Amino acid sequence: MSVLVYVEQVDGKFKKSVFEAVSYAKAIADKQNSNLTAVSIGNVADAELKELGKYGAAKVLNVSNDQLKNFVNQAYAAVIAEAAKKENADVVVLSNSFSGKGLAPRIAVKLKAGLVDGAVELPQLDGGKFQVKKTAFSGKAFALTELTSAVKVIALNPNAFGVKENAADAAIETFSPEIKSTDLAAIVKEIVRATNKISLPDAELVVSAGRGLKGPENWGMIEELAALLGAATACSKPVSDADWRPHSEHVGQTGIAISPNLYIAIGISGAIQHLAGVSSSKVIVVINKDPEAPFFKVADYGIVGDAFEVVPKLIEALKAH
Numbered sequence: 001m002s003v004l005v006y007v008e009q010v011d012g013k014f015k016k017s018v019f020e021a022v023s024y025a026k027a028i029a030d031k032q033n034s035n036l037t038a039v040s041i042g043n044v045a046d047a048e049l050k051e052l053g054k055y056g057a058a059k060v061l062n063v064s065n066d067q068l069k070n071f072v073n074q075a076y077a078a079v080i081a082e083a084a085k086k087e088n089a090d091v092v093v094l095s096n097s098f099s100g101k102g103l104a105p106r107i108a109v110k111l112k113a114g115l116v117d118g119a120v121e122l123p124q125l126d127g128g129k130f131q132v133k134k135t136a137f138s139g140k141a142f143a144l145t146e147l148t149s150a151v152k153v154i155a156l157n158p159n160a161f162g163v164k165e166n167a168a169d170a171a172i173e174t175f176s177p178e179i180k181s182t183d184l185a186a187i188v189k190e191i192v193r194a195t196n197k198i199s200l201p202d203a204e205l206v207v208s209a210g211r212g213l214k215g216p217e218n219w220g221m222i223e224e225l226a227a228l229l230g231a232a233t234a235c236s237k238p239v240s241d242a243d244w245r246p247h248s249e250h251v252g253q254t255g256i257a258i259s260p261n262l263y264i265a266i267g268i269s270g271a272i273q274h275l276a277g278v279s280s281s282k283v284i285v286v287i288n289k290d291p292e293a294p295f296f297k298v299a300d301y302g303i304v305g306d307a308f309e310v311v312p313k314l315i316e317a318l319k320a321h
Protein backbone atom coordinates (compact mmCIF):
# COMPACT_ATOMS: atom_id res chain seq x y z
CA MET A 1 0.00 0.00 0.00
CA SER A 2 1.17 3.53 -0.67
CA VAL A 3 -0.17 7.00 -1.34
CA LEU A 4 0.48 8.84 -4.60
CA VAL A 5 0.07 12.59 -4.99
CA TYR A 6 0.00 14.39 -8.33
CA VAL A 7 1.98 17.64 -8.16
CA GLU A 8 0.71 20.07 -10.78
CA GLN A 9 3.32 22.48 -12.12
CA VAL A 10 2.85 25.78 -13.90
CA ASP A 11 5.88 27.06 -15.81
CA GLY A 12 8.09 24.60 -13.90
CA LYS A 13 6.95 25.84 -10.48
CA PHE A 14 4.61 24.34 -7.92
CA LYS A 15 1.77 26.37 -6.47
CA LYS A 16 0.81 26.53 -2.80
CA SER A 17 -2.16 24.22 -3.42
CA VAL A 18 0.37 21.54 -4.46
CA PHE A 19 2.28 21.77 -1.18
CA GLU A 20 -1.07 21.53 0.55
CA ALA A 21 -2.01 18.40 -1.44
CA VAL A 22 1.39 16.84 -0.59
CA SER A 23 0.94 17.68 3.12
CA TYR A 24 -2.56 16.17 3.03
CA ALA A 25 -1.35 13.03 1.22
CA LYS A 26 1.48 12.68 3.75
CA ALA A 27 -1.01 12.81 6.62
CA ILE A 28 -3.01 10.00 4.94
CA ALA A 29 0.17 7.97 4.41
CA ASP A 30 1.02 8.41 8.11
CA LYS A 31 -2.47 7.26 9.13
CA GLN A 32 -2.01 4.14 6.99
CA ASN A 33 1.67 3.58 7.90
CA SER A 34 2.55 3.75 4.22
CA ASN A 35 4.86 5.80 2.00
CA LEU A 36 4.11 8.87 -0.03
CA THR A 37 5.29 9.23 -3.63
CA ALA A 38 4.69 12.31 -5.77
CA VAL A 39 4.36 12.28 -9.55
CA SER A 40 5.38 15.37 -11.52
CA ILE A 41 4.69 15.80 -15.24
CA GLY A 42 6.50 18.40 -17.34
CA ASN A 43 9.88 20.04 -17.11
CA VAL A 44 10.60 20.81 -13.47
CA ALA A 45 14.12 21.43 -12.10
CA ASP A 46 15.52 18.86 -9.67
CA ALA A 47 15.76 21.46 -6.90
CA GLU A 48 11.99 22.06 -7.08
CA LEU A 49 11.28 18.32 -7.10
CA LYS A 50 13.54 17.68 -4.10
CA GLU A 51 11.75 20.41 -2.18
CA LEU A 52 8.60 18.28 -2.19
CA GLY A 53 10.33 16.23 0.51
CA LYS A 54 9.83 19.20 2.79
CA TYR A 55 6.10 18.51 2.69
CA GLY A 56 6.37 14.74 3.11
CA ALA A 57 7.07 13.11 -0.28
CA ALA A 58 9.72 10.40 0.14
CA LYS A 59 10.13 10.05 -3.63
CA VAL A 60 9.16 11.93 -6.77
CA LEU A 61 8.48 10.19 -10.06
CA ASN A 62 9.64 12.69 -12.66
CA VAL A 63 7.90 12.39 -16.02
CA SER A 64 9.86 14.79 -18.20
CA ASN A 65 8.64 14.37 -21.74
CA ASP A 66 8.39 17.09 -24.40
CA GLN A 67 5.02 15.73 -25.55
CA LEU A 68 3.72 16.45 -22.05
CA LYS A 69 5.28 19.90 -21.69
CA ASN A 70 1.80 21.43 -21.68
CA PHE A 71 -1.28 20.04 -19.99
CA VAL A 72 -3.10 17.26 -21.90
CA ASN A 73 -5.99 15.93 -19.86
CA GLN A 74 -6.16 12.38 -21.29
CA ALA A 75 -2.43 11.80 -21.36
CA TYR A 76 -1.80 13.26 -17.90
CA ALA A 77 -4.56 11.06 -16.43
CA ALA A 78 -3.01 8.01 -18.11
CA VAL A 79 0.45 8.83 -16.72
CA ILE A 80 -0.87 9.39 -13.19
CA ALA A 81 -2.83 6.10 -13.33
CA GLU A 82 0.31 4.28 -14.53
CA ALA A 83 2.31 5.85 -11.70
CA ALA A 84 -0.33 4.69 -9.21
CA LYS A 85 -0.10 1.13 -10.57
CA LYS A 86 3.69 1.20 -10.47
CA GLU A 87 3.68 2.36 -6.84
CA ASN A 88 0.85 0.00 -5.89
CA ALA A 89 -0.95 3.07 -4.56
CA ASP A 90 -4.29 2.56 -2.87
CA VAL A 91 -4.88 6.30 -2.45
CA VAL A 92 -4.28 8.93 -5.13
CA VAL A 93 -4.46 12.58 -4.07
CA LEU A 94 -4.57 15.68 -6.23
CA SER A 95 -5.64 19.26 -5.87
CA ASN A 96 -9.23 20.08 -6.86
CA SER A 97 -7.92 22.77 -9.22
CA PHE A 98 -9.13 23.51 -12.78
CA SER A 99 -7.00 20.72 -14.18
CA GLY A 100 -7.51 18.50 -11.11
CA LYS A 101 -11.27 18.60 -11.73
CA GLY A 102 -10.72 17.18 -15.21
CA LEU A 103 -8.11 14.66 -14.16
CA ALA A 104 -9.66 13.13 -11.04
CA PRO A 105 -12.61 11.32 -12.70
CA ARG A 106 -10.42 10.10 -15.57
CA ILE A 107 -7.85 8.68 -13.13
CA ALA A 108 -10.64 7.08 -11.09
CA VAL A 109 -12.05 5.34 -14.19
CA LYS A 110 -8.62 4.05 -15.21
CA LEU A 111 -7.97 2.67 -11.71
CA LYS A 112 -11.57 1.47 -11.12
CA ALA A 113 -11.42 3.67 -8.06
CA GLY A 114 -14.00 5.49 -5.98
CA LEU A 115 -13.67 9.28 -6.14
CA VAL A 116 -14.22 12.09 -3.67
CA ASP A 117 -13.82 15.55 -5.19
CA GLY A 118 -13.90 18.68 -3.08
CA ALA A 119 -12.50 16.96 0.04
CA VAL A 120 -12.12 19.32 2.98
CA GLU A 121 -10.77 17.04 5.71
CA LEU A 122 -8.55 14.02 6.21
CA PRO A 123 -10.29 10.65 5.72
CA GLN A 124 -11.84 9.08 8.80
CA LEU A 125 -10.60 5.50 9.01
CA ASP A 126 -12.60 4.28 12.02
CA GLY A 127 -13.86 0.69 12.05
CA GLY A 128 -12.16 -0.21 8.77
CA LYS A 129 -14.19 2.41 6.90
CA PHE A 130 -12.73 5.08 4.65
CA GLN A 131 -14.92 8.17 4.83
CA VAL A 132 -14.09 11.61 3.52
CA LYS A 133 -15.85 14.89 4.28
CA LYS A 134 -16.51 16.93 1.14
CA THR A 135 -18.53 19.93 0.04
CA ALA A 136 -21.90 19.14 -1.52
CA PHE A 137 -24.70 21.00 -3.30
CA SER A 138 -22.33 23.66 -4.67
CA GLY A 139 -20.81 24.34 -1.26
CA LYS A 140 -24.10 24.72 0.65
CA ALA A 141 -23.61 21.52 2.65
CA PHE A 142 -21.03 18.92 3.60
CA ALA A 143 -21.28 15.19 2.93
CA LEU A 144 -19.39 12.32 4.50
CA THR A 145 -18.70 9.95 1.62
CA GLU A 146 -17.59 6.39 2.20
CA LEU A 147 -15.26 4.87 -0.38
CA THR A 148 -15.42 1.09 -0.52
CA SER A 149 -13.21 0.51 -3.59
CA ALA A 150 -9.71 -0.90 -3.23
CA VAL A 151 -8.19 2.24 -4.78
CA LYS A 152 -9.44 5.69 -3.81
CA VAL A 153 -8.98 9.03 -5.58
CA ILE A 154 -9.29 12.23 -3.52
CA ALA A 155 -9.31 15.76 -4.97
CA LEU A 156 -8.58 18.21 -2.14
CA ASN A 157 -10.15 21.68 -2.12
CA PRO A 158 -7.48 24.41 -2.05
CA ASN A 159 -7.02 26.09 1.36
CA ALA A 160 -8.93 23.29 3.14
CA PHE A 161 -5.99 21.61 4.88
CA GLY A 162 -2.98 23.94 5.02
CA VAL A 163 0.69 23.30 4.36
CA LYS A 164 2.63 21.16 6.86
CA GLU A 165 6.41 21.02 6.64
CA ASN A 166 8.63 18.00 7.25
CA ALA A 167 12.40 18.00 6.92
CA ALA A 168 13.92 15.77 4.28
CA ASP A 169 14.60 16.10 0.54
CA ALA A 170 12.66 13.79 -1.79
CA ALA A 171 14.51 11.23 -3.92
CA ILE A 172 13.96 11.68 -7.66
CA GLU A 173 13.24 8.76 -9.98
CA THR A 174 12.76 9.11 -13.72
CA PHE A 175 9.50 7.58 -14.89
CA SER A 176 8.80 7.08 -18.62
CA PRO A 177 5.48 5.34 -19.15
CA GLU A 178 4.37 4.68 -22.71
CA ILE A 179 2.03 7.38 -23.99
CA LYS A 180 -0.62 6.38 -26.52
CA SER A 181 -1.04 8.67 -29.51
CA THR A 182 -4.81 8.73 -28.86
CA ASP A 183 -4.14 10.29 -25.47
CA LEU A 184 -2.34 13.12 -27.23
CA ALA A 185 -5.18 13.84 -29.66
CA ALA A 186 -5.86 17.28 -28.18
CA ILE A 187 -2.79 19.24 -27.14
CA VAL A 188 -2.68 22.67 -25.55
CA LYS A 189 0.05 24.36 -27.57
CA GLU A 190 0.56 27.43 -25.47
CA ILE A 191 -0.77 28.95 -22.30
CA VAL A 192 -0.40 32.72 -22.18
CA ARG A 193 -0.82 34.29 -18.80
CA ALA A 194 -2.99 37.37 -19.02
CA THR A 195 -1.57 39.01 -15.93
CA ASN A 196 1.04 38.52 -13.27
CA LYS A 197 -1.42 39.35 -10.51
CA ILE A 198 -2.10 37.02 -7.56
CA SER A 199 -3.75 33.86 -8.87
CA LEU A 200 -7.40 33.76 -7.75
CA PRO A 201 -7.80 30.01 -7.04
CA ASP A 202 -4.79 30.06 -4.70
CA ALA A 203 -5.34 33.47 -3.12
CA GLU A 204 -5.59 33.71 0.66
CA LEU A 205 -7.25 37.11 0.46
CA VAL A 206 -9.83 38.10 -2.15
CA VAL A 207 -11.53 41.43 -2.80
CA SER A 208 -14.61 40.89 -4.94
CA ALA A 209 -17.18 43.28 -6.36
CA GLY A 210 -20.55 43.10 -8.06
CA ARG A 211 -23.08 45.08 -10.01
CA GLY A 212 -23.33 47.54 -7.11
CA LEU A 213 -20.14 49.10 -8.49
CA LYS A 214 -22.22 50.47 -11.41
CA GLY A 215 -19.56 50.14 -14.13
CA PRO A 216 -16.01 49.09 -15.03
CA GLU A 217 -14.72 52.63 -14.56
CA ASN A 218 -15.20 52.22 -10.78
CA TRP A 219 -12.89 49.22 -10.36
CA GLY A 220 -9.87 51.44 -9.58
CA MET A 221 -10.74 51.48 -5.88
CA ILE A 222 -11.25 47.68 -5.86
CA GLU A 223 -7.82 47.17 -7.46
CA GLU A 224 -6.28 49.62 -5.01
CA LEU A 225 -7.85 47.94 -1.97
CA ALA A 226 -6.72 44.53 -3.26
CA ALA A 227 -3.17 45.77 -3.87
CA LEU A 228 -2.92 47.25 -0.37
CA LEU A 229 -4.08 43.95 1.17
CA GLY A 230 -2.04 41.74 -1.18
CA ALA A 231 -5.32 40.21 -2.35
CA ALA A 232 -6.59 38.82 -5.65
CA THR A 233 -9.61 40.45 -7.30
CA ALA A 234 -12.83 38.63 -8.16
CA CYS A 235 -16.33 39.52 -9.34
CA SER A 236 -19.90 38.29 -9.68
CA LYS A 237 -21.17 36.69 -12.89
CA PRO A 238 -23.15 39.64 -14.30
CA VAL A 239 -20.03 41.75 -13.98
CA SER A 240 -17.96 39.42 -16.14
CA ASP A 241 -20.92 38.80 -18.49
CA ALA A 242 -21.05 42.55 -19.08
CA ASP A 243 -17.30 42.57 -19.76
CA TRP A 244 -16.63 44.90 -16.87
CA ARG A 245 -14.08 42.34 -15.67
CA PRO A 246 -12.42 39.28 -17.26
CA HIS A 247 -14.19 35.90 -16.99
CA SER A 248 -11.19 34.54 -15.09
CA GLU A 249 -12.39 36.62 -12.10
CA HIS A 250 -15.94 35.24 -12.08
CA VAL A 251 -16.61 33.26 -8.88
CA GLY A 252 -19.61 31.09 -8.06
CA GLN A 253 -21.47 28.04 -9.22
CA THR A 254 -20.60 28.63 -12.87
CA GLY A 255 -17.26 30.31 -12.18
CA ILE A 256 -14.32 29.50 -9.93
CA ALA A 257 -14.95 28.05 -6.49
CA ILE A 258 -12.58 29.57 -3.96
CA SER A 259 -11.97 29.18 -0.24
CA PRO A 260 -9.66 32.00 0.82
CA ASN A 261 -9.00 33.00 4.42
CA LEU A 262 -10.73 36.33 3.78
CA TYR A 263 -13.39 37.17 1.16
CA ILE A 264 -14.52 40.79 0.95
CA ALA A 265 -17.73 41.14 -1.10
CA ILE A 266 -18.53 44.68 -2.22
CA GLY A 267 -21.86 45.53 -3.87
CA ILE A 268 -22.75 41.85 -4.36
CA SER A 269 -26.25 40.72 -3.38
CA GLY A 270 -25.27 37.18 -2.31
CA ALA A 271 -27.40 35.08 -4.68
CA ILE A 272 -27.14 31.33 -4.02
CA GLN A 273 -25.24 30.80 -7.27
CA HIS A 274 -22.61 33.30 -6.11
CA LEU A 275 -22.44 31.85 -2.59
CA ALA A 276 -21.91 28.38 -4.07
CA GLY A 277 -18.38 29.42 -5.03
CA VAL A 278 -17.37 31.44 -1.99
CA SER A 279 -19.22 30.16 1.07
CA SER A 280 -16.32 28.01 2.24
CA SER A 281 -14.17 31.14 2.70
CA LYS A 282 -12.92 31.28 6.30
CA VAL A 283 -14.01 34.88 6.98
CA ILE A 284 -16.56 36.75 4.87
CA VAL A 285 -16.89 40.54 4.99
CA VAL A 286 -19.85 42.09 3.18
CA ILE A 287 -20.20 45.74 2.18
CA ASN A 288 -23.67 46.50 0.81
CA LYS A 289 -25.97 49.51 1.06
CA ASP A 290 -29.05 47.27 1.42
CA PRO A 291 -29.36 45.88 4.99
CA GLU A 292 -31.65 43.15 3.59
CA ALA A 293 -29.05 41.87 1.09
CA PRO A 294 -28.93 38.04 1.45
CA PHE A 295 -25.13 38.09 1.66
CA PHE A 296 -25.35 39.47 5.23
CA LYS A 297 -26.86 36.12 6.37
CA VAL A 298 -23.56 34.33 5.71
CA ALA A 299 -21.24 37.23 6.59
CA ASP A 300 -18.87 37.17 9.56
CA TYR A 301 -18.65 40.97 9.40
CA GLY A 302 -21.02 43.28 7.60
CA ILE A 303 -20.91 46.97 6.77
CA VAL A 304 -24.21 48.51 5.68
CA GLY A 305 -23.12 51.43 3.57
CA ASP A 306 -22.39 52.86 0.16
CA ALA A 307 -19.34 51.21 -1.40
CA PHE A 308 -18.28 54.56 -2.82
CA GLU A 309 -17.97 55.92 0.72
CA VAL A 310 -16.83 52.81 2.61
CA VAL A 311 -14.08 51.54 0.25
CA PRO A 312 -12.17 54.87 0.02
CA LYS A 313 -12.25 55.05 3.84
CA LEU A 314 -10.84 51.51 4.08
CA ILE A 315 -8.09 52.45 1.61
CA GLU A 316 -7.30 55.57 3.61
CA ALA A 317 -7.12 53.58 6.85
CA LEU A 318 -4.85 50.92 5.31
CA LYS A 319 -2.54 53.58 3.89
CA ALA A 320 -2.28 55.20 7.33
CA HIS A 321 -0.81 51.96 8.74
Ligand code: FAD
Nearest residue numbers: 210211212236237252253254267268269273274289290307
Ligand atom coordinates in the same frame (compact mmCIF):
# COMPACT_ATOMS: atom_id res chain seq x y z
P1 FAD B 1 -27.14 42.35 -8.13
O1 FAD B 1 -27.95 41.18 -7.84
O2 FAD B 1 -27.60 43.37 -9.05
O3 FAD B 1 -26.70 42.97 -6.75
C1 FAD B 1 -26.01 44.16 -6.59
C2 FAD B 1 -25.90 44.45 -5.12
O4 FAD B 1 -25.15 45.64 -4.92
C3 FAD B 1 -27.23 44.64 -4.40
O5 FAD B 1 -27.30 43.82 -3.25
C4 FAD B 1 -27.24 46.11 -4.01
O6 FAD B 1 -27.89 46.35 -2.78
C5 FAD B 1 -25.76 46.40 -3.90
N1 FAD B 1 -25.42 47.79 -4.17
C6 FAD B 1 -25.89 48.61 -5.15
N2 FAD B 1 -25.28 49.82 -5.09
C7 FAD B 1 -24.40 49.76 -4.05
C8 FAD B 1 -23.49 50.68 -3.49
N3 FAD B 1 -23.34 51.92 -4.01
N4 FAD B 1 -22.76 50.30 -2.43
C9 FAD B 1 -22.91 49.05 -1.89
N5 FAD B 1 -23.77 48.13 -2.38
C10 FAD B 1 -24.50 48.48 -3.46
N6 FAD B 1 -23.72 34.71 -10.10
C11 FAD B 1 -22.46 34.71 -9.67
O7 FAD B 1 -21.97 35.68 -9.08
N7 FAD B 1 -21.67 33.60 -9.89
C12 FAD B 1 -22.11 32.50 -10.53
O8 FAD B 1 -21.34 31.55 -10.71
C13 FAD B 1 -23.44 32.49 -10.99
N8 FAD B 1 -23.93 31.39 -11.63
C14 FAD B 1 -25.26 31.39 -12.00
C15 FAD B 1 -25.79 30.24 -12.57
C16 FAD B 1 -27.13 30.21 -12.93
C17 FAD B 1 -27.68 28.96 -13.54
C18 FAD B 1 -27.95 31.34 -12.72
C19 FAD B 1 -29.40 31.32 -13.07
C20 FAD B 1 -27.41 32.50 -12.15
C21 FAD B 1 -26.08 32.54 -11.79
N9 FAD B 1 -25.51 33.67 -11.22
C22 FAD B 1 -24.23 33.64 -10.76
C23 FAD B 1 -26.26 34.95 -11.12
C24 FAD B 1 -26.85 35.17 -9.74
O9 FAD B 1 -28.12 34.55 -9.66
C25 FAD B 1 -27.03 36.69 -9.48
O10 FAD B 1 -27.83 37.23 -10.49
C26 FAD B 1 -25.72 37.45 -9.42
O11 FAD B 1 -24.82 36.83 -8.52
C27 FAD B 1 -25.98 38.87 -8.97
O12 FAD B 1 -24.79 39.61 -9.10
P2 FAD B 1 -24.56 40.89 -8.22
O13 FAD B 1 -24.78 40.55 -6.78
O14 FAD B 1 -23.27 41.49 -8.62
O15 FAD B 1 -25.69 41.89 -8.76
